[in-house]
Amino acid sequence: MSDALLRIKNLKTWLGNGEAPVCAVDGIDLEIHKGETFVLLGESGCGKSMTALSIMRLLPPAGRIVAGSIFLGETSLLDLPENAMRRERGGRMGMIFQEPMTSLNPVLTVGTQIAEAVLIHDPGQGRDPRGRVIELLKAVGIPDPEQRYREYPHQLSGGMKQRVMIAIALAGRPELLIADEPTTALDVTIQAQVLALMKELQQKTGMAVLLITHDLGVVAEVADRVAVMYAGQIVEVAPCEAFFRAPKHPYSRKLFQSIPGREKRARRLAVIRGTVPPLDREFDGCRFADRCDAVMDICRRQVPGWTPLAGGQGVRCFLEGGAGPDSTGSPPEAAAEKTGGRQGGHPPLLEVENLKVHFPIHKGVFRRVVGHVRAVDGVSLGISAGRTLAVVGESGCGKTTVGKAILQLPRPTAGSVRFEGDELTRLSGEALRRRRSDFQIIFQDPMASMNPRMLVGDIVEEGMLAQGIGADARQRRARVGELLEQVGLPAGAAGRYPHEFSGGQRQRICVARALAVQPKLIICDEPTSALDVSVQAQILNLLQELQQAYGLSYLFITHDISVVAYLAHEVAVMYLGRVVERGTVTEVLEHPLHPYTQALLSAVPVAEPGGRRQVIRLEGDMPSPSNPPAGCHFHPRCPQAMDKCQKAYPEAVRLSETRTVSCVLLDQDS
Amino acid sequence: MANFLLSRLLSAALVVLGVVCIVFLLIHLVPGDPVEVMLGESARPADREALRAALGLNQPLAIQLADYFGGLLRLDLGASLHSRQPIAGMLAERLPATLELAGVSLLFAVVIALPLGILAAVHKDRGWDTGAMAFSLLGVSIPNFWMGPMLILVFSLWLGWTPVSGREGAGSFILPAVTLGTALAAVLARMVRSSLLEVLNEDFIRTARAKGLSQGAVIWRHGLRNAWLPVITLLGLQLGALLGGAVITETIFSWPGIGSLLVEAIQKRDYPVVQGCVLLISLAYVLVNTLTDLVYAWIDPRIRLGSG
Numbered sequence: 022m023s024d025a026l027l028r029i030k031n032l033k034t035w036l037g038n039g040e041a042p043v044c045a046v047d048g049i050d051l052e053i054h055k056g057e058t059f060v061l062l063g064e065s066g067c068g069k070s071m072t073a074l075s076i077m078r079l080l081p082p083a084g085r086i087v088a089g090s091i092f093l094g095e096t097s098l099l100d101l102p103e104n105a106m107r108r109e110r111g112g113r114m115g116m117i118f119q120e121p122m123t124s125l126n127p128v129l130t131v132g133t134q135i136a137e138a139v140l141i142h143d144p145g146q147g148r149d150p151r152g153r154v155i156e157l158l159k160a161v162g163i164p165d166p167e168q169r170y171r172e173y174p175h176q177l178s179g180g181m182k183q184r185v186m187i188a189i190a191l192a193g194r195p196e197l198l199i200a201d202e203p204t205t206a207l208d209v210t211i212q213a214q215v216l217a218l219m220k221e222l223q224q225k226t227g228m229a230v231l232l233i234t235h236d237l238g239v240v241a242e243v244a245d246r247v248a249v250m251y252a253g254q255i256v257e258v259a260p261c262e263a264f265f266r267a268p269k270h271p272y273s274r275k276l277f278q279s280i281p282g283r284e285k286r287a288r289r290l291a292v293i294r295g296t297v298p299p300l301d302r303e304f305d306g307c308r309f310a311d312r313c314d315a316v317m318d319i320c321r322r323q324v325p326g327w328t329p330l331a332g333g334q335g336v337r338c339f340l341e342g343g344a345g346p347d348s349t350g351s352p353p354e355a356a357a358e359k360t361g362g363r364q365g366g367h368p369p370l371l372e373v374e375n376l377k378v379h380f381p382i383h384k385g386v387f388r389r390v391v392g393h394v395r396a397v398d399g400v401s402l403g404i405s406a407g408r409t410l411a412v413v414g415e416s417g418c419g420k421t422t423v424g425k426a427i428l429q430l431p432r433p434t435a436g437s438v439r440f441e442g443d444e445l446t447r448l449s450g451e452a453l454r455r456r457r458s459d460f461q462i463i464f465q466d467p468m469a470s471m472n473p474r475m476l477v478g479d480i481v482e483e484g485m486l487a488q489g490i491g492a493d494a495r496q497r498r499a500r501v502g503e504l505l506e507q508v509g510l511p512a513g514a515a516g517r518y519p520h521e522f523s524g525g526q527r528q529r530i531c532v533a534r535a536l537a538v539q540p541k542l543i544i545c546d547e548p549t550s551a552l553d554v555s556v557q558a559q560i561l562n563l564l565q566e567l568q569q570a571y572g573l574s575y576l577f578i579t580h581d582i583s584v585v586a587y588l589a590h591e592v593a594v595m596y597l598g599r600v601v602e603r604g605t606v607t608e609v610l611e612h613p614l615h616p617y618t619q620a621l622l623s624a625v626p627v628a629e630p631g632g633r634r635q636v637i638r639l640e641g642d643m644p645s646p647s648n649p650p651a652g653c654h655f656h657p658r659c660p661q662a663m664d665k666c667q668k669a670y671p672e673a674v675r676l677s678e679t680r681t682v683s684c685v686l687l688d689q690d691s
Numbered sequence: 692m693a694n695f696l697l698s699r700l701l702s703a704a705l706v707v708l709g710v711v712c713i714v715f716l717l718i719h720l721v722p723g724d725p726v727e728v729m730l731g732e733s734a735r736p737a738d739r740e741a742l743r744a745a746l747g748l749n750q751p752l753a754i755q756l757a758d759y760f761g762g763l764l765r766l767d768l769g770a771s772l773h774s775r776q777p778i779a780g781m782l783a784e785r786l787p788a789t790l791e792l793a794g795v796s797l798l799f800a801v802v803i804a805l806p807l808g809i810l811a812a813v814h815k816d817r818g819w820d821t822g823a824m825a826f827s828l829l830g831v832s833i834p835n836f837w838m839g840p841m842l843i844l845v846f847s848l849w850l851g852w853t854p855v856s857g858r859e860g861a862g863s864f865i866l867p868a869v870t871l872g873t874a875l876a877a878v879l880a881r882m883v884r885s886s887l888l889e890v891l892n893e894d895f896i897r898t899a900r901a902k903g904l905s906q907g908a909v910i911w912r913h914g915l916r917n918a919w920l921p922v923i924t925l926l927g928l929q930l931g932a933l934l935g936g937a938v939i940t941e942t943i944f945s946w947p948g949i950g951s952l953l954v955e956a957i958q959k960r961d962y963p964v965v966q967g968c969v970l971l972i973s974l975a976y977v978l979v980n981t982l983t984d985l986v987y988a989w990i991d992p993r994i995r996l997g998s999g
Binding site for chain 1: 815893894895897898899900901902903904905908912913916917990991992993996
């Protein structure tokens with residue numbers, strides 16, 4: 022154990038000083054070796070970020086470390102006076118954060134912000150750190166570093182900002198890099214770039230990385246060892262291989278089972294019942310007992326100790342890994358086969374043709390229109406009754422705008438949207454308002470999409486009132502109760518406010534609100550992106566049940582390929598305002614043909630170590646939709662670009678009844 | 692940047708144009724016949740006619756407006772009805788007093804408010820914070836028309852440290868500047884505190900601390916630079932008010948500035964002078980607010996470079 026770099030013993034971090042402080046970190050032990058990548062895995066609120074901030078001693082004002090020790094090499098960090106601690110921060114250990122957008126100071130240049138760190142921790146550079154800063158910018162793969170040195174954060178893309186953050190962390194030549202969800206806010210192709218960069222830097226410098234994430238795919242991609250956190254404690258530690266082969270703790274197993282994916286299509290996703298217990302009290306037994314399928318008597322009476330297992334694995338559970346890997350999994354519930362009838366014969370419920378949404382750009386004193394943001398630039402798609410079409414793409418590709426334009430909010434600039442044969446773009450006023458009961462929307466952030474001062478019952482009822490559904494108040498109230506029960510909430514929820522519910526429950530309320538007007542189509546705009554995976558599983562299950570019960574159609578907007586694989590029947594892949602590839606889930610996900618689809622799919626981390634295909638790395642960022650590249654929009658980043666790609670946007674090539682691809686590679690005639 | 696500057700200056704010019712028009716129309720907003728209001732009901736018809744002709748009120752409105760603009764371009768604001776002096780000259784004579792008082796009050800306010808606000812933010816919910824906010828509450832609550840006389844009572848009459856009124860020597864600045872500056876310092880300290888508190892919660896502050904920067908460097912370089920914007924806005928508005936002449940305070944201390952000129956003119960029904968004062972005050976507001984916008988751009992690169 023001489024190569025231990027960081028040793029944490031019995032660390033306890035509390036939040037709040039009142040009667041019942043929250044024990045955010047409740048006695049964790051861990052050891053990180055030199056040069057390894059150690060991953061802390063867990064869902065929101067499990068204490069993983071607080072652990073990282075405790076190591077840096079950067080806790081928020083309400084937080085304090087009440088017990089334990091943290092050693093970096095031979096230095097006891099918790100015993101250092103503040104000014105000595107400052108030399109360690111940014112020196113022997115650097116940290117990067119989840120939100121690169123807000124983690125850089127907007128009024129200082131990139132160069133200044135890196136130089137600050139160099140001046141503190143690299144006195145060898147003398148008074149002019151510029152050379153070293155440029156060197157760091159080069160090391161993190163920022164093109165044109167002399168130019169970037171003088172730029173401000175808002176002039177950089179998200180991926181570039183995260184690279185700058187890494188450069189700041191590297192300035193002190195750290196032995197330990199703490200990365201708190203460093204790629205969660207980034208698109209998958211950019212995530213792939215940043216993870217690869219971190220790996221490369223680690224190999225060059227030999228630093229250890231403590232990576233915090235909730236994404237099993239990211240774990241599989243980078244981890245040497247994994248620790249799973251639950252409710253302030255580490256419940257399992259394992260080498261990466263062993264963890265993915267046989268996770269020992271029931272909670273770890275549940276995490277695996279709740280990831281959506283192609284092979285789980287036919288069944289319901291496993292969910293973890295209940296919620297994380299509040300951490301402001303003493304526990305008499307296992308913290309997971311109330312949610313565990315393998316719970317025994319002893320689990321409630323006695324707090325489980327740490328059980329070391331063979332191969333460097335260890336677990337905090339009375340089962341001690343004795344039970345078979347599947348015994349805690351819920352039996353695959355009612356293998357309700359997805360809508361048997363293929364699409365043939367059904368007239369499409371929604372047909373969108375050549376949809377365009379352009380937003381004018383105003384400039385100058387007289388607000389002249391100087392150009393247009395072509396958010397959506399000629400999108401065609403269709404959904405049949407009872408089916409799910411997933412629209413996937415990275416941020417800024419226009420997928421959300423497509424969803425809103427179908428609802429006529431905003432009005433499309435051009436193109437046609439036919440719903441059951443009626444042209445929505447020509448409806449207006451009262452006629453359009455009446456029609457709105459047929460198509461509803463669910464948003465990404467359920468809290469922000471509900472009026473916080475309205476009772477849940479009123480929120481659900483409002484649409485019925487607007488559409489004249491239900492004869493009188495009593496009938497409507499009864500219906501609200503039914504709806505809430507249908508989405509898995511107690512009928513009593515109607516008398517409470519949105520803030521009294523958890524994230525998953527709030528999204529259920531939004532589903533009930535959408536259902537209240539008996540829609541035929543629901544546009545789901547990233548409805549599970551803000552939720553933990555176990556909660557996401559609940560919402561996906563709910564959406565599927567409702568589809569089967571009412572024959573609902575979904576337009577599912579997402580960037581998460583595993584959700585697409587689990588839920589969708591058809592897929593449309595968008596890039597810079599256009600659909601580049603369209604087809605059934607099998608066609609697109611199994612045999613992607615457009616180079617962008619191929620790159621996108623290859624960049625998605627898969628939750629199995631080693632078992633992944635080669636990542637097709639895309640260079641650079643998505644261009645601006647106000648000034649898209651000539652010809653095929655993707656050609657500047659396309660690994661297979663040819664001369665003719667620059668000339669004209671490729672025609673959509675129809676390959677089968679269901680499939681079209683817009684790429685010259687497939688257009689053999691031309 | 693050039694674009695931003697140009698658009699700011701252009702819109703300032705438009706506002707000035709509007710202001711001039713409104714000030715010109717001011718005299719027509721007087722209920723009844725302005726001439727009668729000025730001279731009183733007992734005036735002889737011949738005198739009224741003479742005044743009407745002198746003010747140009749017998750001309751059509753368009754001609755009056757053109758004359759007014761023409762006069763402005765020659766810096767001719769007409770003459771006082773009372774003293775027959777040119778109004779531009781009267782304003783020029785009074786302006787330095789107002790500028791000086793505004794400058795000193797502002798300085799006083801900033802010197803008090805900045806450290807107080809910063810200390811309060813850094814030591815949130817502790818002694819410094821409570822004290823600073825108590826001062827701030829007091830400062831906002833005490834009206835100038837009470838504070839001025841009280842200061843005179845204590846420091847001039849009882850202690851005899853400062854002159855009672857007028858503008859002679861450095862000592863005469865103290866009381867009016869404290870009167871004006873206290874209220875300003877109170878609001879300003881509050882703004883500095885809340886603005887800095889907000890910034891200190893931002894993610895990039897955590898980044899700065901994670902670099903190993905000292906508390907002082909974090910607050911000065913990263914905190915305050917971002918906290919300026921709302922503070923500057925408030926400062927701009929308040930400075931505009933000070934430049935326009937603090938009417939009450941100038942009157943209390945017989946300070947020979949624009950504010951007291953305005954009050955005198957109103958009392959004497961000297962409408963052309965009132966017009967001149969209002970015009971000057973409005974221009975001061977426009978000028979200060981345009982400057983504020985330019986300072987924004989200087990501080991925040993997102994405004995300067997466009998948020999592309």
